[in-house]
Amino acid sequence: MATDSTPKKVKKASVFLKLKKNLAGKISSKGAKLFIDDEWSETLDNIHALIEAQSDTKTADKIMKNVIKISIKIGLEVDEKRFNSQELEILVNLRKKLKTLMLTLISFYEVPYSYDPELCSQLFQDMNKVIKNLLEGHVKEKSLQRCDYVFKYFSDPKVMGSSLEGDSKGPVKTQMGALCSSLRVIIQNNKLVEI
Template identity: 30%
Template sequence: MELQSWLLYHLVAVTDCNQVMQSAATGGGGFSAGSSGSSRARDLGLRAQKKILGRVVSTGAGRSLLIDDATTSLLDNLYRLAERAAKNNPALDRKQPEKVLKNIVKLSIKIGLLQRNQQLGASDEPKIVEIRAALRAVAMAVVSFHELEFSFDNSYLTRSLERCRTAVQSLIKVHLTDKSQDRCDQVFDFLTHPEFLEAVFGQNSELRPTLELLVSDINKALDAGHL
């Protein structure tokens, strides 16, 4: 099952990693032949993928290699929204939007690596379903609050975002490190910040044109069944 959503919808470039694995399996990496060597080669390949991830995810060009155009546009508009909100509000840290973007990409690709390497089991399936449902609820709420004047409900959106946080944490805490869990918290700490939500959805918000771009991307994702 592909995790098709703005957080979990991506393809990982693994050509270099496969070359590393082939080298290890044929003795180029110093491993002996046999089942043990094959297993160790697989582990080496996964580590190589993570290393490549760390190098490319910090640049827009690198992200475009790993994430489809539609998701890239959605993430870019989310970043613009966060950046402009932080720039105009002293209660928000201006460094946080860039971290939000990087952490979303890192988490989504790491989960993708788990999936591609068949490290997600049957017990993870309900967690994936919950992530998709929680993301869809957030997406539909954002669209509704934008399109229906005076409909913004801070408490509802915060609860929906916290549901997302809980769902993602439930999946990654079994497979990823504490650092990845911290990245997840950083993302949702910012997105649920009352000052951020008020800056985006408050009456007469100056960010409405940017929000409209984000909503357009969300609607496309919903229509395509990615959310």
């Protein structure tokens, strides 16, 4: 029985990237704050508080955990220059769609009775499609399912309506105000480039 004594070549970058992705999957929202700036940290805190006000802590924790995992995986792919030119175009489109979504949410919040549930739902669904299109072939199916979970929550017109409809009041409306303030800071400080 002959054995091949030549060492098997292992692509270090691939192994290292898999390790980083695995670690990214284990990072909690508190741990992720070590890697992001104050503006994004405040925004994530406001998103968590909004979800918690709309539903419960468990749902908020699960959604934020998934948002952070997805964001880190996109960041790792960018850092490792793993996206081809077509995927880089998708990334640029993602940033544009994210900015449009942020500006739309701010507008819905600031202009009473302007909330359009169909438009809002469609914007979140479009974000989901773009992110999944970007990550397809780079992550496991479970990560793509995380995208579906997050965006299914936000694309529900009742969820966003509870904080954006003209007659909404209380802690949900207050949290949406805090979120819109932090989104405005992100846009004004051009922090979308750092995604």
